[in-house]
Amino acid sequence: MGKLMDVLYGxxxxxxxxxxxxxxxGITPAGLAEAIKVDPKSIERWISGRMxxxxxxxxxxxxxxxxxxxxxxxxxxxxxxxxxxxxxIINIYPHRWTVPSELWRNFFDNAESExxxxxxxxxxxxxxxxxxxxxxxxxxxxxRVRILLGDPESEVVAQRNADEGIESLAAKIKNAxxxxxxxLSLEGVECRLHSTVLYNSIYRADEQLLVNxxxxxxxxxxxxxxxxxxxxxxxxVSTYVxxxxxxxxxxxxxx
Numbered sequence: 001m002g003k004l005m006d007v008l009y010g011x012x013x014x015x016x017x018x019x020x021x022x023x024x025x026g027i028t029p030a031g032l033a034e035a036i037k038v039d040p041k042s043i044e045r046w047i048s049g050r051m052x053x054x055x056x057x058x059x060x061x062x063x064x065x066x067x068x069x070x071x072x073x074x075x076x077x078x079x080x081x082x083x084x085x086x087x088x089i090i091n092i093y094p095h096r097w098t099v100p101s102e103l104w105r106n107f108f109d110n111a112e113s114e115x116x117x118x119x120x121x122x123x124x125x126x127x128x129x130x131x132x133x134x135x136x137x138x139x140x141x142x143x144r145v146r147i148l149l150g151d152p153e154s155e156v157v158a159q160r161n162a163d164e165g166i167e168s169l170a171a172k173i174k175n176a177x178x179x180x181x182x183x184l185s186l187e188g189v190e191c192r193l194h195s196t197v198l199y200n201s202i203y204r205a206d207e208q209l210l211v212n213x214x215x216x217x218x219x220x221x222x223x224x225x226x227x228x229x230x231x232x233x234x235x236x237v238s239t240y241v242x243x244x245x246x247x248x249x250x251x252x253x254x255x
Contacts, residue, residue, distance in 0.1 A: 014049030116204035120150035192251035
């Protein structure tokens with residue numbers, strides 16, 4: 001047991017993703033082993049870095065609620081990952097302003113458990129009363145709604161203001177806060193301020209994403225938007241979701 005606990009809770013692990021997924025969900029090696037019908041020693045070996053059989057990878061990932069390739073990115077060769085990732089692309093819009101307004105509402109309205117917004121201000125979204133109503137309804141139905149806005153007092157916001165020639169990005173963020181504040185009294189709605197250099201804005205509705213790239217000297221409305229849906233064996237959506245989580249973890253709750 002001591003060796004097993006050292007493997008699971010040690011500071012450095014060959015398969016840190018598997019270890020973290022288990023810890024986050026409160027699942028022990030014995031519990032995972034029982035759920036997918038393998039010997040607990042197999043789980044220990046997987047945490048230590050051994051590659052499970054394909055059927056066991058799939059079963060473990062399904063039980064943990066994550067993608068198989070996230071836990072074992074080396075399971076597929078580069079060609080397989082590239083092919084699967086290409087299938088994640090639903091559509092590409094040359095500019096954010098070319099994304100139909102009804103798509104934004106339908107996108108979030110289709111979410112059942114998870115809505116995420118990672119932007120500097122995203123004022124166009126916060127000003128949409130229909131979108132705010134959807135956020136409210138989804139939260140009341142039990143979905144988690146997380147909104148990440150840029151800290152208006154941060155250096156990164158001031159730099160982006162200068163880089164894109166935006167007139168008072170900080171003021172736009174404060175306006176967005178005013179728009180979202182009535183939602184913050186709802187259980188399940190959270191808003192945090194970040195000081196992260198963004199390379200894209202990320203909008204999430206369960207397993208779908210709208211990713212608005214950022215281009216130096218151009219406002220986000222002029223940059224392309226990728227509409228993505230998670231596909232088993234692909235990695236694009238997982239990568240963007242991981243990025244969102246990293247920013248969320250480092251952000252400060254809005255008071």
